[in-house]
Amino acid sequence: MEKVIINDQIVNRIDAKVDMNDRGYHFGDGIYEVIRVFNGVLFAAEEHLERLFKSAKKVNIDIPYSKDKIINLVNTLVELNDVETGIVYFQITRGSAIRTHEFPTSKTEPVFTAFTANVEVPEKELEKGVEVITTEDVRWLRCEIKSLNLLPNVLAKQEAAEKNCYEAIFHRDEIVTEASSSNVFIVKNGVVITHPVTSQILNGITRQVVLNLCEENSIRFTKKKYSVLDLMTADEVFITSTTADVMPVIKIDNTVIGTGAPGSVTRNLQSLFREKANKDTKLVV
Numbered sequence: 001m002e003k004v005i006i007n008d009q010i011v012n013r014i015d016a017k018v019d020m021n022d023r024g025y026h027f028g029d030g031i032y033e034v035i036r037v038f039n040g041v042l043f044a045a046e047e048h049l050e051r052l053f054k055s056a057k058k059v060n061i062d063i064p065y066s067k068d069k070i071i072n073l074v075n076t077l078v079e080l081n082d083v084e085t086g087i088v089y090f091q092i093t094r095g096s097a098i099r100t101h102e103f104p105t106s107k108t109e110p111v112f113t114a115f116t117a118n119v120e121v122p123e124k125e126l127e128k129g130v131e132v133i134t135t136e137d138v139r140w141l142r143c144e145i146k147s148l149n150l151l152p153n154v155l156a157k158q159e160a161a162e163k164n165c166y167e168a169i170f171h172r173d174e175i176v177t178e179a180s181s182s183n184v185f186i187v188k189n190g191v192v193i194t195h196p197v198t199s200q201i202l203n204g205i206t207r208q209v210v211l212n213l214c215e216e217n218s219i220r221f222t223k224k225k226y227s228v229l230d231l232m233t234a235d236e237v238f239i240t241s242t243t244a245d246v247m248p249v250i251k252i253d254n255t256v257i258g259t260g261a262p263g264s265v266t267r268n269l270q271s272l273f274r275e276k277a278n279k280d281t282k283l284v285v
Contacts, residue, residue, distance in 0.1 A: 003080045005073055005090065005114035008065060010080065013115070022111055024093030027101070028148040030111075031055040032091035035074070036242045037083050037116070041281035045071055047205045052092070055145045060103070061094055061110055074114060081116045087243060090114035091148060119243055126270060129250035129262045130166035132239070134228060135159060137170035137177050137200075144199050156180040167239055169252065171228050172200065182244055183207040187236035187265045192221035206240040206273075213272045219265065236263030245277075246270045 002013045023029035033052045036043040049067045056063050065073075074088050093111045097104035139152045156168035157180040168180045177195055178184055183204040185194045192214055197203045214221040231237065237249040237257050246269045248262035262270075 002115075003077055005077055005112065007112050008069070008073065010073065010077060016113075018111065018113065019096035021096045021098060022093050023095060023097060023104075023108075024091065024111070024148055026099050028150075029059075030091050030093030030148045031059060031061065031146055032089065032148060033146060034242050035088045035090075036277075037078055037086045037088060038277055038281040040078060040082075040084050042071070042075065042078065042088070043277055043281055044205050044209060045074070047208065051146060051203070051205065055147065056092065058142070058145050059094075059147065061092060063092055063112075064110055065112065070112075077114060077116055083116045083118060085120055086116055086118040088114060088116050093148070121245065122243070122247070125166065126245060126247060127262075129248035131164070131251040132167040132169055132179070132249050133160050133163055133165050134169045134171055134231070134253055137172040139170070142199055143177070143201055144197070144203060146202055153180040166247070167244075167249075169231070169239075171231075174228050175225050176228060176231050177201050178204075179239055182239040182241035182247070184231075185210070185238050185240065186226060186231055186234035187238075187263060188230070188234055190220060190235075190265065192219060192265060192269075193226055193230075194221070194223055195225060196223040204240060204242075206242055206245065209276065210240055210246060210269055210273065213269060213276065217268075217272060219268070232257075234258070236266050238262075238266045238269070246273050 003010050004013045004016045006016050033048045035045055035048045091113055095108035095110050097108045135156050160168040167182060169184055170177045176184055178201045185192055195201050232255050235258050239247045248266045250257055250260050
């Protein structure tokens, strides 16, 4: 029977319960992370936990468990659910209290929950590339916090799905920020370009891995703002996320990008990313 985590206990999913007054339900008052699992091993777990604790600090949630405690719980959950290729989702809300917008005045314990899912690597899309749309970025201005408030992202992703597209790329005042559930990169004249780390984007873990790979392998890159026009006229475009890896984008709003096929820089980064994932999770190449 599938297991989940409720606070510091691993229980059967059918027995898991969360209070109706949990502030995560009322206000989206919480934070979350998603960690990739390759061959039963967590990938970049420490980086995800570091970001979780940073998000918690910014919204004044005091996580009642250490990073090591959470990692141990999550590793046990992956093993019990026999996850080979998939994800672990976990979130922490401010806790359960009578509904008021301000923080509860009485002592409220944060609520930690987690579950696993089998999610395969999207090999077909990684090989052929995907089509995406652009849409106005109407989210709040604290996107660096990985909070539960994702309704604008959901609506953008749904718009993309209704147009048979993989993702929706956000722009604010004609400046590309990120996408509904991924970071965005363009390649121009061999240089990888992505939005700098500001409050307008989430500093994705896969994003960080890719930039480190660029640095380690002498691939030129820069972090700077770029426009929708730059996006549409780029030589290559790709997006990154925990579940998308390094995903080539071959068409945006019906405009073909580059040659209409994944470019050489993107292909190189895909290969380097897979090598790192293989090494870090002890996969057999």
